[in-house]
Amino acid sequence: MKLMQKRSRKKGLSPGTLVHIGEKRTETVTVTLFNYSASHCDEHLIRDVNELRLPVDETVTWVDVGGVHKADVLEAFGKHFSLHPLLLEDIANTDQRPKLDDYETYFFVVMKVLTASDHGDILVEQISFVLGRNYVLSFHENGADLFEPVRSRLRGGKGRLRHNGSDYLVYALIDTVVDQYFEVLEMLGERIESLQERVMADPRPETLKDIHALKRQLLFVRRAVWPLREAINNLSRSECPFLHEPTKVFFRDVYDHVVQIVDTIETLREMVSASLDIYLSSVSYRLNSVMRVLTVITTIFMPLSFIAGIYGMNFEHMPELKWAWGYPMALGIMGLVAAAMLLGFRWKKWL
Amino acid sequence: MKLMQKRSRKKGLSPGTLVHIGEKRTETVTVTLFNYSASHCDEHLIRDVNELRLPVDETVTWVDVGGVHKADVLEAFGKHFSLHPLLLEDIANTDQRPKLDDYETYFFVVMKVLTASDHGDILVEQISFVLGRNYVLSFHENGADLFEPVRSRLRGGKGRLRHNGSDYLVYALIDTVVDQYFEVLEMLGERIESLQERVMADPRPETLKDIHALKRQLLFVRRAVWPLREAINNLSRSECPFLHEPTKVFFRDVYDHVVQIVDTIETLREMVSASLDIYLSSVSYRLNSVMRVLTVITTIFMPLSFIAGIYGMNFEHMPELKWAWGYPMALGIMGLVAAAMLLGFRWKKWL
Amino acid sequence: MKLMQKRSRKKGLSPGTLVHIGEKRTETVTVTLFNYSASHCDEHLIRDVNELRLPVDETVTWVDVGGVHKADVLEAFGKHFSLHPLLLEDIANTDQRPKLDDYETYFFVVMKVLTASDHGDILVEQISFVLGRNYVLSFHENGADLFEPVRSRLRGGKGRLRHNGSDYLVYALIDTVVDQYFEVLEMLGERIESLQERVMADPRPETLKDIHALKRQLLFVRRAVWPLREAINNLSRSECPFLHEPTKVFFRDVYDHVVQIVDTIETLREMVSASLDIYLSSVSYRLNSVMRVLTVITTIFMPLSFIAGIYGMNFEHMPELKWAWGYPMALGIMGLVAAAMLLGFRWKKWL
Amino acid sequence: MKLMQKRSRKKGLSPGTLVHIGEKRTETVTVTLFNYSASHCDEHLIRDVNELRLPVDETVTWVDVGGVHKADVLEAFGKHFSLHPLLLEDIANTDQRPKLDDYETYFFVVMKVLTASDHGDILVEQISFVLGRNYVLSFHENGADLFEPVRSRLRGGKGRLRHNGSDYLVYALIDTVVDQYFEVLEMLGERIESLQERVMADPRPETLKDIHALKRQLLFVRRAVWPLREAINNLSRSECPFLHEPTKVFFRDVYDHVVQIVDTIETLREMVSASLDIYLSSVSYRLNSVMRVLTVITTIFMPLSFIAGIYGMNFEHMPELKWAWGYPMALGIMGLVAAAMLLGFRWKKWL
């Protein structure tokens, strides 16, 4: 969950130069190819990217690339699919903002994959899709493998997936990524609810750190999801010939999900802000209550000590000192004063 | 009033798979059918959804379904009315954002039914409408029954309802749901006014919890109503042939109501925020006043005890100690000092 | 200045049912009719609404109705002028948001009349206008009578009023209502300026209540004026045949006034917020200063009492106690310590 | 720098009635006429407005009117130039919001002239321009004389002014007014920077008043400049025949200046807000530090006085009292306790 990736390595280079920006997760780059139609589904592991051949018929080809840190692999894709150099640069630079670029013969979509780690952290990975007439390329950073369910559906051949074109495949992949966001939000939602209980029951300085950590995570998720709204909206309204009308209904559904996620993020943000308010005012209330009680105790002893002080004076002519009942009387007065003050403070609800 | 429903059950499933998301309220699913025209009104309880038949003439049919947790029931509707699988999925998933989808041969509207419980809670239920040329389907979670007045009006046959088409029926149903929002707002408004009085009269930590509970409820209502604004606006401007011009006037009226509700929510939110401000500053004012009074008491006794301390010293040569009037004089000085300080503090308005 | 009117009475009723929502101000309903052209001006008090006749020639008729709580009166108007049932419902329901509805053969405008009462309260009344080709209907709650100046101008026949159509009459009426807003804002502005002085000079808990009362009143005025902006803008841009081009210039002038009022409200709101800030910080500053002075006093007596305590000890071998100058010396040391501390605290500006 | 001008004098009057709203600055009204073309420039002081004649040829005439409080002067202009009565009313009412009105045969522009007084106040004056095909009328309140440089340029005949039409003259006048805003902002900017230094070095209650005075002045300037943005933008995009394309470039330049001024105002507002934050937290930090030091002193004397109290007890059997070294021992213990506490508090950085 880093704020920014170092871009300084790119300084002064010609645009379109492929420099990987981000953390390298694995050394190797895995390239998997699916070729399918309603009637068949072939699956290959590509070893040499230059061997890649795109069938010319009406079948759909999906090439999934895990690892974007090798310039030569990206360049091979660029040559084979005639991709724009800026597109390749955006794939290699994992510090992109989610977006949709329309390159006329293909669409380019950049998204963030969010995964909730076991420790409550949010891991982020960039995924880029190139959607052509009869192919889909997906490039990710080789972290979490989200697409296994899609692959099973392709292999199984049930459902709509095998009967539709490349646009529906891209929809299925994007939908999988967006569904993952709900999981992250559920995790955050649970943490916020547990935070709210803790803030009421036992506010501590560490709670403040938790509040701000959650705030930052929400900011982070919002940055990943917010620009997606517009990107998917544009996709669902595009006039492109290989985006079929029936698939656009599905993109509108994904759009609805993204809008709902943005909405939920805003609600969670307001809940975290409310927690901060409650935290601050209950910390202050507690501290003040303690001070009040302590000061009440001090205040009660002031007149008592004063009375003791009076009878500790050494005047020769102090008649009370010679009285047989002087001492009990003094103790009695002290007791009365203390009782009166206690009652008074309790009546005023100061104690 | 849960923030989010668990969606994890859907993870990895093909889109359009019918998985109920939400709480199951009843085991059974109740299906009621009304068929009416200006001259007649039939009412049936449907036992087997597959027996459902839609008349082909110009009468209007309203099928009301209570319970959305049974996939087979929804699938039967989907087949019979050729509903899009995503629409069925949205009906089953009760964690939808209010919206309007235009599927060309029918409209799909999702709304939230809000009910104020006796304990001041807000119960929420999802209701979905499918508006076709000569039919209306309504799917709800089988909680509160709102539509009895509409049914009576249908049976009675008076008013506009029986003389108009399916668009007017959907209007009547949506209007009923929106009228319910006013009731919830009235309840919240009353609670906020009582809160404001309490905040002035007797601010306590529990009041803070109430303030934040109200804030959250308002957030919740806003989330349910805000997206409806756009949905109903689109409905009232739609160019669809089975939405008649005279009915659109009624939809614009509902739109006005929704706008007014949104407005009122904003006002209530500002009132709750003001309550929070007043709460915080009056709590702090009270605590500080208490501390000030206590400290004034302590401060008054300091010089008195000091004087007593002086005449408690054991010097052999302290002439005052031998004076006959030494003791009364000491007491007198103490009294004067105390009176001077009391007057001074009162004059400065510190007491 | 109530937040919401009770709408519960309408629950379950068919739309268009005339139920009065709001307070009834008078029992009777007063209906006045003006019929005028450049050359004449007749004035009648209508006793039976059913007798009302609209002249068919090019004269302008203005019917002013005071009191909207009688359903039969409204229904008679509805029948006579063929008004839409929803329009009548909106007239009877005094909890409307200001708006403009275009019913093609007539316009419907809802506004709020604001009046500053002598006690600084803001009284609100709803006024509705129906603007037809050659007639204007105005419905109000029979509270304050604003339109006397317009009536005099009609009777007098000077100025533009008698030479123009119904559109100019509606302009004159709306302009009168909007001018009233300036008065309310002047009253609020004066109260805010006096508040700002009080907040500086003598901040007290009651001031806080005043601040929040003003905040709420401004919220209230904003709710009444804000939606009017759009309504009057639409009116001034309408393409309707009986809204003449020269009159639109006047509507744009009213629009400018409304925009200025909205602007002034925002400024007043910021001033009230600033007052709250100043109030809070000056209350806190005062309380803290008091505490500081009190604590300084306590702190000065601590070492003095300690010295007295030392010479109050009963050790047999305390040479100072036997010295002839012991007592004056002790007092002298005390005086020096006290003076040193006083100077030190004053030097540090703590006193 | 008054928030609102009294408008009550206009209550109940017919629209277009000329009532001066604002302060009268001078008794007399000064009317100056310039008539110029590329080849000549005549200058007259007009004594009787009714004598004013507008040349029919292609020369440009500029009539500058100082003083808007005389209804007859304005009416004479209205008759001579066929100005709309509402326009005249807007000139007389100096409480206008800046705006552009397009009256087809002429444009009407209202602006505010801001001048920084020597005491740091901001003086405001209203200026209105009427831009016709071959004439410009300017009406101001006869306060500061801004236009002397424009007059010199006209007389001198150098530069573009004499070679262009009335549109360029209006541009030159508006540009002069806008340039004045920069000066006011520079003055405010300097005051804010000096405020920021004071807030750090020596925060006092008076600083708070300064902060809020600056806040209010910025609010005031923003109200004067913000609406101008749209007005000048509309002017620079107008399709009017006597606004020549080359002059529009100049209006766009003024527009850029206004946008920059709005921008700078926002920045200054954020700086003032930051000053408030720093003020509040440094006041609170200072007060708390003082209290902490005072309380540390009190706390150190508590155990010392207690020890003295112990040896002040009058028990018969207290062996220490008879020891020869009892007294020095007691003093020594006290010294040790005091030193230990001082070191401890210093180590904890409490002192």
Next chain:
Amino acid sequence: MKLMQKRSRKKGLSPGTLVHIGEKRTETVTVTLFNYSASHCDEHLIRDVNELRLPVDETVTWVDVGGVHKADVLEAFGKHFSLHPLLLEDIANTDQRPKLDDYETYFFVVMKVLTASDHGDILVEQISFVLGRNYVLSFHENGADLFEPVRSRLRGGKGRLRHNGSDYLVYALIDTVVDQYFEVLEMLGERIESLQERVMADPRPETLKDIHALKRQLLFVRRAVWPLREAINNLSRSECPFLHEPTKVFFRDVYDHVVQIVDTIETLREMVSASLDIYLSSVSYRLNSVMRVLTVITTIFMPLSFIAGIYGMNFEHMPELKWAWGYPMALGIMGLVAAAMLLGFRWKKWL
């Protein structure tokens, strides 16, 4: 990082008068000329601006001017390239807001160059580009030299630069300036992260100054970048003939970068605000904890001193004083009371 440049020097001057506003950085003005096509690249240092000749063929000429404080140099350019006087004025006035002006035969772009100095300051310089059909003029303040990499690429002849027109050259220059913003943001990001750690570990008044300095720097960067968004968007959508379609893809890429920078600035601003919150609440928590501990100590000694005070009274009849075990008993009671209070306070977590 000054808020505003002094503009007062321009007061009263005719628009288009060339007055340098800003700091003069060097005395001399350096003018460099590049003329290139795919096949050649000539480089000259121009000594006399009047000797400048623009080739009429299809080669691209780039004239880079370092230093904008000499009016004669700018005027020579103005004459030679027929530049609009307002454009020259904008070049000389270094207090411009970033913008794009379309002068039909050329575009004018103003930007800010931001450089992070070694001390964490942000240096700002204005750069202006004039983009003509076959030439690019760049004017900067002769501070940091950013364009060396572009020059090397031109000389080297590799990459796209030499094969494209003037539009691509301007893209390359703008891209270089925008890349620099990322570096400034990285510097700020690092400083904010180190600030956040310091705020948690050791909050001090100086930290507050750092927070506000960072806030101001972010405000400053935002002012420089925000208007660029719209400028570059307009450039990438322009219909101008010498902006080729393939180059617009590159401008859209720069636009994406600017949007991402704006996004990052907002995130950094929220992080700084969070730091302020944490700072304020941890300072207050610390101060309150200290006070609580001190007050607890005082409170514990109050009853002990009181007991000592009782047995310091001089009553003749106080039996305890004569008991052999009186003194140890008194000490024992004191010990018990102290222990009880300590345990009690610890149990309540007050200590």
